[in-house]
Amino acid sequence: MRDLGLRYVRIGEFAWGRIEKAEGLFDWAWMDRAIDVLGAAGLKVVLGTPTATPPKWLCEKYPDILPVDIQTGQVRGFGSRRHYDFSSETYLVQAERITAAMAQRYGSHPHVAGWQTDNELCCHDTTMSVSPAALEKFRAYCAQRYGTIAALNAAWGNVFWSMEYDHFDQIDLPFFTVCETNPAHRLAYRRFASEQVVRFHDVMISAIRRHAAPHQWVTHNIIPPATTGVDNAALTRDLDFVSYDNYPLGFSDQLMAKASADEWKPFMRTGHPDLAALNFDSVRGLSKGAWWVMEQQPGPVNWAPHNPRPAPGMVRHWTLQAFAHGAACVAYFRWRQVPFAQEQMHAGLRRPDDMPAAAWAEVEQAASEMQLLGDLSVVAAKSPVAIVIDPVSGWVDDIERQGAGYRYDAVVFQYYRALRGLGVDVDFVSAGDAQLAGYPLVIVPTMAVVDDAAFDALQASDGILLFGPRAGAKTDEFSMSEGLPPGRLRELVPVKVTSVETLRADCGGSIAYKGAEYESGRWRETIEVGGADIIATYEDGAPAAVQAGRSIYLATLTDDAFLTNLLVDLCAETDVQITPLPPTLRLRRRGELTFAFNLDSVSARAPAPAGAEFVIGGSDIEPYGIAVWR
Amino acid sequence: MRDLGLRYVRIGEFAWGRIEKAEGLFDWAWMDRAIDVLGAAGLKVVLGTPTATPPKWLCEKYPDILPVDIQTGQVRGFGSRRHYDFSSETYLVQAERITAAMAQRYGSHPHVAGWQTDNELCCHDTTMSVSPAALEKFRAYCAQRYGTIAALNAAWGNVFWSMEYDHFDQIDLPFFTVCETNPAHRLAYRRFASEQVVRFHDVMISAIRRHAAPHQWVTHNIIPPATTGVDNAALTRDLDFVSYDNYPLGFSDQLMAKASADEWKPFMRTGHPDLAALNFDSVRGLSKGAWWVMEQQPGPVNWAPHNPRPAPGMVRHWTLQAFAHGAACVAYFRWRQVPFAQEQMHAGLRRPDDMPAAAWAEVEQAASEMQLLGDLSVVAAKSPVAIVIDPVSGWVDDIERQGAGYRYDAVVFQYYRALRGLGVDVDFVSAGDAQLAGYPLVIVPTMAVVDDAAFDALQASDGILLFGPRAGAKTDEFSMSEGLPPGRLRELVPVKVTSVETLRADCGGSIAYKGAEYESGRWRETIEVGGADIIATYEDGAPAAVQAGRSIYLATLTDDAFLTNLLVDLCAETDVQITPLPPTLRLRRRGELTFAFNLDSVSARAPAPAGAEFVIGGSDIEPYGIAVWR
Amino acid sequence: MRDLGLRYVRIGEFAWGRIEKAEGLFDWAWMDRAIDVLGAAGLKVVLGTPTATPPKWLCEKYPDILPVDIQTGQVRGFGSRRHYDFSSETYLVQAERITAAMAQRYGSHPHVAGWQTDNELCCHDTTMSVSPAALEKFRAYCAQRYGTIAALNAAWGNVFWSMEYDHFDQIDLPFFTVCETNPAHRLAYRRFASEQVVRFHDVMISAIRRHAAPHQWVTHNIIPPATTGVDNAALTRDLDFVSYDNYPLGFSDQLMAKASADEWKPFMRTGHPDLAALNFDSVRGLSKGAWWVMEQQPGPVNWAPHNPRPAPGMVRHWTLQAFAHGAACVAYFRWRQVPFAQEQMHAGLRRPDDMPAAAWAEVEQAASEMQLLGDLSVVAAKSPVAIVIDPVSGWVDDIERQGAGYRYDAVVFQYYRALRGLGVDVDFVSAGDAQLAGYPLVIVPTMAVVDDAAFDALQASDGILLFGPRAGAKTDEFSMSEGLPPGRLRELVPVKVTSVETLRADCGGSIAYKGAEYESGRWRETIEVGGADIIATYEDGAPAAVQAGRSIYLATLTDDAFLTNLLVDLCAETDVQITPLPPTLRLRRRGELTFAFNLDSVSARAPAPAGAEFVIGGSDIEPYGIAVWR
Ligand SMILES: [Zn+2]
Numbered sequence A, B, C: 001m002r003d004l005g006l007r008y009v010r011i012g013e014f015a016w017g018r019i020e021k022a023e024g025l026f027d028w029a030w031m032d033r034a035i036d037v038l039g040a041a042g043l044k045v046v047l048g049t050p051t052a053t054p055p056k057w058l059c060e061k062y063p064d065i066l067p068v069d070i071q072t073g074q075v076r077g078f079g080s081r082r083h084y085d086f087s088s089e090t091y092l093v094q095a096e097r098i099t100a101a102m103a104q105r106y107g108s109h110p111h112v113a114g115w116q117t118d119n120e121l122c123c124h125d126t127t128m129s130v131s132p133a134a135l136e137k138f139r140a141y142c143a144q145r146y147g148t149i150a151a152l153n154a155a156w157g158n159v160f161w162s163m164e165y166d167h168f169d170q171i172d173l174p175f176f177t178v179c180e181t182n183p184a185h186r187l188a189y190r191r192f193a194s195e196q197v198v199r200f201h202d203v204m205i206s207a208i209r210r211h212a213a214p215h216q217w218v219t220h221n222i223i224p225p226a227t228t229g230v231d232n233a234a235l236t237r238d239l240d241f242v243s244y245d246n247y248p249l250g251f252s253d254q255l256m257a258k259a260s261a262d263e264w265k266p267f268m269r270t271g272h273p274d275l276a277a278l279n280f281d282s283v284r285g286l287s288k289g290a291w292w293v294m295e296q297q298p299g300p301v302n303w304a305p306h307n308p309r310p311a312p313g314m315v316r317h318w319t320l321q322a323f324a325h326g327a328a329c330v331a332y333f334r335w336r337q338v339p340f341a342q343e344q345m346h347a348g349l350r351r352p353d354d355m356p357a358a359a360w361a362e363v364e365q366a367a368s369e370m371q372l373l374g375d376l377s378v379v380a381a382k383s384p385v386a387i388v389i390d391p392v393s394g395w396v397d398d399i400e401r402q403g404a405g406y407r408y409d410a411v412v413f414q415y416y417r418a419l420r421g422l423g424v425d426v427d428f429v430s431a432g433d434a435q436l437a438g439y440p441l442v443i444v445p446t447m448a449v450v451d452d453a454a455f456d457a458l459q460a461s462d463g464i465l466l467f468g469p470r471a472g473a474k475t476d477e478f479s480m481s482e483g484l485p486p487g488r489l490r491e492l493v494p495v496k497v498t499s500v501e502t503l504r505a506d507c508g509g510s511i512a513y514k515g516a517e518y519e520s521g522r523w524r525e526t527i528e529v530g531g532a533d534i535i536a537t538y539e540d541g542a543p544a545a546v547q548a549g550r551s552i553y554l555a556t557l558t559d560d561a562f563l564t565n566l567l568v569d570l571c572a573e574t575d576v577q578i579t580p581l582p583p584t585l586r587l588r589r590r591g592e593l594t595f596a597f598n599l600d601s602v603s604a605r606a607p608a609p610a611g612a613e614f615v616i617g618g619s620d621i622e623p624y625g626i627a628v629w630r
């Protein structure tokens, strides 16, 4: 491993059954040996705590730790992984116990560099559960949040449909009703479910830190942040840094499942050109600086509907791409393809017969190229554009669909793609994070709920603010905002949303902007402009986008062309430099380096300035290749 | 409200929780005040009884009132609406208690004009339930209907597959079996489920009438009649008149979900040109004269996959359209958009900020135009064409699918569309209703079960009778009709259906009629003509439609063009006047008035006779506009 | 019946309720009479044992006999058929009891020719169940198979994800977990479920044989073998011969549900040209010689999404086709269309009004034509090509999908279609069956698991061996094969599969073979050739197919054109005679007779050699017709 250029090895993340054979009966010998062997080979160990896989004896002894499916009401049993309920006090005790035991044993081990908590929290739709434990805790959560049942009834508007409660123990989880439950009820449950995950995770982090030496860091390998169903900023707040598991092909296969063959085939072995980057930038945002790829796919995997081979060079490409987006380390999953059980078709760096797999040479190349990049320990600089994201607004969209063509994540991704196609680097900033100052351009694609912190951050920002539709639409308790949307955002842009319509994606209307016409559809708001300047209009002449001071309100979803042209204009206005790119070429800066990534099967010209000093590659970038210059 | 032209206000329909805070603890003060305020403003009050939303304390005390999902076997709990089981004796007692209490208090109140029972009975698939209460009652229903278990076994043909029972308490509800249950078993259950709803509703009506002054009428706001899963004639028999909740856009979005953008976009802001009319005519048929729109959508709603804005003018358009189809009153839902809970995106006449919404001016216009129409209190005249409908035949089709391209409601709708496209007014008459005499043309699109009353009504009719395929196919107990279909209808047309085939909708054959060729598909019967005249033939020369005396039997589903041409010929034969219309123009007569409705985004020419005296509009009808003439 | 040419009548297969009215209370009189009447009319009786439909009194008394749905966990109750659990000891006792009682009564009856066990075992997804009985038996099965829990843990690789067990009673059925369970766990369950069916069936066969006279044979009417979810060779091993229920139209409607109208319409009234033949050949393979059609569809049926009429002549066509493929008898289901219960729309030879149905004359014709064919009692000769099939490999594919475009049955069917289009007769041979010697060409389309018997049979064969991708991919316990796939098959062809990729069906690559290019997609393997000759290459030049000695390894799924051309070459190499045919013409030889089947709506030319002596028809075959020559 050392020869290949690897420096870290993760072990232990599912090993509870081998560490503790029965309650209190520990066997550390094999792990001691493994760490010694790895350390002797010059490698540092990342220890994964094994709480994602409680062993059978534990499930048998404490069956109340099992989660319950929100679709079917069935207990989700032992036999795969993640079979525990975040609300189970029993499991919290058990998970803390094994985590603390492990930390106690290895917390001062010289070869152990750091810790990974659990594994891919929330994966396989495990954030929500309808277990008895979840019910009990949700009632307590409501009592805590609202104080009195009258306050809860008022906050949720339970007078509607005679939904009022007399006391907290009457409240059920918002599932298995005749038609849809109160959105305020569901939002409270989503917040609760998120907090249960965070609480569990925080206890695990504490258990490690109690015993770990100061130099041992703690991280977690998060799944794509948009898929956790959790407030990721809260989830990762107590970590030293955040890690990400990068599987661009499978995630792209799912994302583009309905794309035509013409659209999909060029990217089936590279992944969507902006998807890995989206997750890299999201994780960097959570990590507030350096972050890791904890699992980089080194070949075909086993879990997507289709599992293609990466195009030649893509493992190197993804590796360097992660560094370009601010990674401090890229690890691969897995070392050797394991020939049995669920992941036997998941490629490794080595084949099941222990020969080097296809990615081997690419990892070697990437490792040696890393030397050329110089010191990357510096935290990535601020990007010129910030996109503000917000878990609560994502839950609002899940809960109140209103139009089948509107999806929180898709809306955010559309802005991100437009910016990346202009060669612009992007930061994701959590709503409420007080770090918006200094960004020339701040985009709020969709933020239905604007709480105090979010509002203050927006007000304290000093760039142009671009709001998409549904901004400020809801109060914190899922009512329509006071005085109509965008509610308190009216202090920034004086519009009133008087009506919303949603349309089939193929039945849209149009929008006129600076003399050209674009598509407007899926979600369209009727607005009163309140004195703002109209910058775009619907086909019937009604205002579709307005500007007031440094704030712009766009009242509709549009096609990509409009977003691109609007962003070109806003970048010009804010002196953000753009480099319009073909779909198969992407740029990313880190420190004084500029990285260019070619996703095409033919060579591409690097958009380097005259006199650029190439660190890797040259102005002619090979298929799937990379160039880096100063 | 009065100023806008409104005369009635409905309140109370979900207010149980505010009326009765705990069993027997009533609070009428707020409702007393509300009625006084409205009455003082010159408005009459329609009181909705609140049985659609039993409060939480009631569900907690009597959990056996909850329905059980027929798909999953899960209890459908508190937290939305309609969470009660029609078979629950407990709930019947409770619902009668609150209804009687309300009627007792307001039954002689001068400002209370009438009553609405419950709200949208059967909505959200609540007609069927697999609760213990339903099981117990179904067994009693079977004992009552069949007398002995031997009679039931014989009636259902339970000798097949050893399905015989020894006693009634062995009978289960027809769900959760290995493959399909006996269709006779399922039909019995459907009849039972329908009767449970009717029984519940009749008890509610009685509870009101016991206390209400004679001038107070009782109505119910029915959902689209084809979607209740109930014998609507029985359900509404004891009402003074029937009301309908008119949501053309959402219902059309669902109906045309698979239509192409070209087909759908012209109608996405008007609704399908014949869908609201279909429901208006259906409800008029149930009401046997005057009827109400109790809820007219005044803007975008919240519950369809896509929720567009109505086209400008459509709220006025729908209002006058309802009157043209015989309505006595059109009410809007809702007055003011409520900014919280499940319906916060459902538009009202006033916005959440209490300003007039887009529909306001249209309602004002419609109210003033109503004055021009003169006295509409007269019951709508008989239309020239009757379409005979029958709930049992709809259930037969649900139960015995036989071909995926055959749907009871779609078959009925196809005839209706063809007639409406010819400018012909249509009445819907329930099978068995003795009112067929006097119709020049009587259409029976699909009536699998012909009971005595239905047969007598058909025989007593004096117009041309047109039967579609599957007519008379089944006995009352879901066996094939004696001597092959159409069974006793052979007294009217002497055919024998010797075989049925069903085809994919895109793999049809053809039918020749008067020298032209049309599509025949989805459902095709082979018939022996028994001496009737052959009027259309299949591509292989076999008979596809025959006439005998005044009866026509059409053995296949066809394309729209054939139906139109056949109906043109039958209208000519019966002196029914036709006015072929484009898809975006519709006519409807009421008394001496003729209404023309333009669903196009451009002006249309009113097909008024020379010398017509225009009451509203003129011969050039504006986009989405209306003309009315004498 | 006798006049029509019928010789056998099946009765009793669902008659438990009429035979035994309550436990131990038998009524044989009606069956005695029925057999006497039929016998007196010169007909022989096939007695169906009634275990597919336990009566209600039995289910009520022994509710533990009911199966439990693997999707929902719901008990599958009384009210249709097949409502019993193969693992229930209670039911085994009851089923054996009724079967033995029937055999005792009629085991020496002169008119009873033989017995049909149960009816369509496994139909309606009944092979798998999650009943308590299944759980208990599965634990015992595991204990039996693996001996110690340590051995099971090792065999399944349970160290992965901490899935190890401490004792057998901890093992659950592999359902209702958070994500996918261990494939080894699922394979064990599939084997177990198969064995439960076989065990049940073997007990029934024994119960009959204990009492039946030696001349009475025992058969079972199997559903399409690919749909049982059972090791069909084991299931049918103890039968005298195997029977098949032939419903070409409904099965084709399901198979081609996604085909375009252009593809489907030509075959909607004939069925897919190779589907009935596939099942005939499969059943002949199981039967090891003569076999029966126990149910031939005589007209439209009731259970498919669409149920067309057979094209004129097709009932005769299917009848003679069955004989061409080796049948000893063709029976029709049913005699008379029953006018009530679930199958009232299922055509019979006679209509519900007891008149001859459309098929009557065709059956008469077929019966008289049978006389012309001479003695068919001889066992069908070996075909020149064998396709090797294997239930375990089918389960492997169900369990480890890896690519949505790869389906075991579809892969097998593609080879079969290619061969049939070349006019080649095909035998299906079960893997492990020692009958491969003598076949010039042996095709193994997909055999993931190669056990000792299968390997020995392949090695003992003497023809060309063609392996498709995934051959030898897995061990018997669902690990990757030792030394990479194809594992021990490397003794036959020295390749190593180093990587697998799966692609969307519309995003494939290409393969070059003998200078032409073909599609390669869905499943593609990267191979090391190990000294074999490369005969086809991928678009990047990598090997896609190799030959070593008499073995060929094809590493990818391809289009039909490639398979056809490869098979043309292999047939030439092995002197297998081919006759390329249009899609609507098929050939089949039996003894010295050659049958040609025209599926076209126009006449076809029989590809008979000059001087052929026609036994039925002539060189010009009528639409949907047949020619037979020597
Ligand atoms: Zn309580």
Ligand SMILES: [Zn+2]
Residues within 6 Å of the ligand: B167, B169, B170, C060
């Ligand atoms: Zn009983």
Ligand SMILES: [Zn+2]
Residues within 6 Å of the ligand: A060, C167, C169, C170
């Ligand atoms: Zn135990």
